[in-house]
Amino acid sequence: MAVYTEVSDEALRAFLAEYDIGRLVSYRGIAEGVENSNYALRTTEADYILTLYERRVDPADLPWFLGLMAHLADHGVVCPQPVAGRDGEKLRPLCGKLAAITSFLPGVWPRRVELAHCAPLGGALAALHLAGANYAAVRPNNLSPQHFQPLLDACLPRADELEPGLGAQLSASLAAILRDWPLVLPVGQIHADLFPDNVFFLDGRISGIIDFYFACTDYYAYDLAICLNAWCFEADGAFNVTKARALLGAYRTLRPLSDAELAALPVLARGAAMRFLLTRLYDWLHTPAGAMVTPKNPLEYWKKLRFHEAAEGVAAYGI
């Protein structure tokens, strides 16, 4: 469920009057996504997505996100292009929230990841990194390993409800990640949440990359590590090294990885697994009964973390 804010047609008409995109034809709430409210919006001119930013997004970050999307779209990335109003502004209030209109992207996100998705994904990720290189504004990653301890502390009192001993093992894993985390790697704008439901495919090619609201400035290779976690494990928990090889190979064709990046891949993968494990664990323990969003099972990422901890170097990823 992803409509937290119900928009009246009067409010929407007043909002649209600030834009030069034709008259309202229809709008319907979209069920996908969990952070913001999204509507499929049709006007007499085109289709758009209307997003109302909910409480998890810091309003101060929105100009950076929308600026990055506009920059990437201008540089050939198939991502939502924010639409400016007559006053040049891309962001304005609607029903007590900040809201933006972006272009509609065709395509379908893969409910089941196939090997054929992984090479296009790797290529698109490298292209995104290259296109973002001259977007100068910096947004620090507020979900990097230096920020994990408070999240873990908030979970520790009840972590063992999920699995006996989980809390102590997570503490040890986090200490190792912080000890091994690389100090210097190539840095730039990364998506930081490139899961299958954020990537649309059409006729075997990527037709859209969406949801830039975790994007930030961090190690490029960390984005790859997030994708290894999100795209290369099977439903039974097994790591599919063929998918990883396709993903990494296509990436490296466009943007070669340095020796330091390759050597760091296992710890980056551990950090990425820990990031999703901790936010899911936090939500799992803190989502009130009766909430509209069903929290995702954190133990999926606990399994992934243990795979990476057992990995002996980058060879584990097919390189």
Add this chain to the structure above:
Amino acid sequence: MAVYTEVSDEALRAFLAEYDIGRLVSYRGIAEGVENSNYALRTTEADYILTLYERRVDPADLPWFLGLMAHLADHGVVCPQPVAGRDGEKLRPLCGKLAAITSFLPGVWPRRVELAHCAPLGGALAALHLAGANYAAVRPNNLSPQHFQPLLDACLPRADELEPGLGAQLSASLAAILRDWPLVLPVGQIHADLFPDNVFFLDGRISGIIDFYFACTDYYAYDLAICLNAWCFEADGAFNVTKARALLGAYRTLRPLSDAELAALPVLARGAAMRFLLTRLYDWLHTPAGAMVTPKNPLEYWKKLRFHEAAEGVAAYGI
């Protein structure tokens, strides 16, 4: 939230292969609606709605519903037109459910009902009744007053949790409805759930009437009574007689009401209020904590019922 069944792209592609409507471009879950799973579906040819029928809909009723929608659409009603596959079938399995594709309708449902909506609504309801007159198949109304007692019995043990004395008062109200219910009135195909979120408007005219999954064969005037309840009360609970007059007046221009229908309007309005009161009360008392659907407050309809009980004849509705 209205996506109970997650459809994989492979399953959808196999399903679409049975149709001659172009290739898949995109599909997104729609957040509106509470009974079935709905997807906005785009192909290279047009936009459609894909509906998967969930457990509350009796599969045996689906051919009747789809047949009625096709008949009404053929006779000028702006309602979803079911799309037949290459085999002529409009209904087939998808992900363990029965599913159908229907045409996409433009427009926006009114989040706040204005007086200007009520005359178009009355006219569209009369036109729907006239268009359905030669759809011969009968579907009895399984939510008419004769079916209320079991629903009430299931609520009585806990009805007073909502308001002290509610159970006893509902029992008395139901006895009076059953005593006064008319025996003979003009009968035909009625929508039976024509709430504002089932009616799309575009440029001040009705551009779509949707959700025929409560439609049945019953008194035409009962459909009007449902609309009086759903469209003519203000948010503070006050009945707006000007809206009622506009609704009924526009209806009677197209389909005149007999004296018997006019005289029955107050008891029909009591029955309609009781129907929504009881189903909401049942859901309120029986929805498990943590369900994805937030039940609607039944007491809104308890207020409406009391208004109709106090009404002295059809004059209360502006006639």
